[in-house]
Amino acid sequence: MVSTRGIPGGRRERLRIETTAEIKRVALELMASGGPDAITLRAIAREMGMTANALYGYFATRDDLVTALIDDVYTALADAVDTAWRTAATAGPAARIHAWAEAFRGWALDHPEGFRLVYGDPVPGYRAPEGGAAPEAARRVCTGLAGLADAAWPYAQELYADSAFDWSDFDSGLLDKVRPAFPDLPPAGVALALRIWGHLHGLVSLEVYGHLRSQTLRPDKLFAQELAALVRSLSVPASS
Structure with a gap:
């Protein structure tokens, strides 16, 4: 878990940092279980209970x-x-x-x-x-x-x-x-x-x-x- 205490920008920015860290963590977990080609935004979104479109707000590609x-x-x-x-x-x-x-x-x-x-x-x-x-x-x-x-x-x-x-x-x-x-x-x-x-x-x-x-x-x-x-x-x- 990434600590967001003391980060300027309020709750929205802290949430963005936490979500970005979770996306990265899930991506590495998918790679560990399914190999490097398992890293896809759609698969990550599915694991996180998000839509693929929502992930594009964090990573464009x-x-x-x-x-x-x-x-x-x-x-x-x-x-x-x-x-x-x-x-x-x-x-x-x-x-x-x-x-x-x-x-x-x-x-x-x-x-x-x-x-x-x-x-x-x-x-x-x-x-x-x-x-x-x-x-x-x-x-x-x-x-x-x-x-x-x-x-x-x-x-x-x-x-x-x-x-x-x-x-x-x-x-x-x-x-x-x-x-x-x-x-x-x-x-x-x-x-x-x-x-x-x-x-x-x-x-x-x-x-x-x-x-x-x-x-x-x-x-x-x-x-x-x-x-x-x-x-x-x-x-x-x-x-x-």
Whole structure:
């Protein structure tokens, strides 16, 4: 439930905020039970006991609703990993990498519908607005991943001395996010950020989608071991 206490505009505005939050909640519940194509304004209206026309007063199109959901979800994820990174600011690179990765996994398990919305199957027919659905939050997550690589780079750079990567190997949009934040990180460092992302995202996706349930009772231990192995592979001291 969204708190509306202290919001200016009176009862009507408070009711609008509460209804908007309920629409978003119902949309994610529908996606959880029926997949991404279950998000329709008509289905949401039916669940809420409203008419579809009434919902158009809150979201003009289904794509407007999906865009708002993606922005909310991505922002919540960015907040979670950014907070973990800042909290571990005085720790060494290994501890900071662990903190970011564990925050990412924790957020995904607490919000599986949100994870599936931004990292799972796309909503059929959805068209994001120009610039993306959550450009600021996406930038924060990208720079966070680059921050993991930047923290590891003083230890890992010798492992990539013969790297053939150059700037032309990467999307310009990604570089626009990463290079201003980490101007000393070379192309091989950006590739390392994507490799780290692959390790983290792979196991978390398997867990969120339930694919590990029949293989292990301790997916948390599996993730911790994979993360420790990743840090070792980068030559980052475990006590750093």
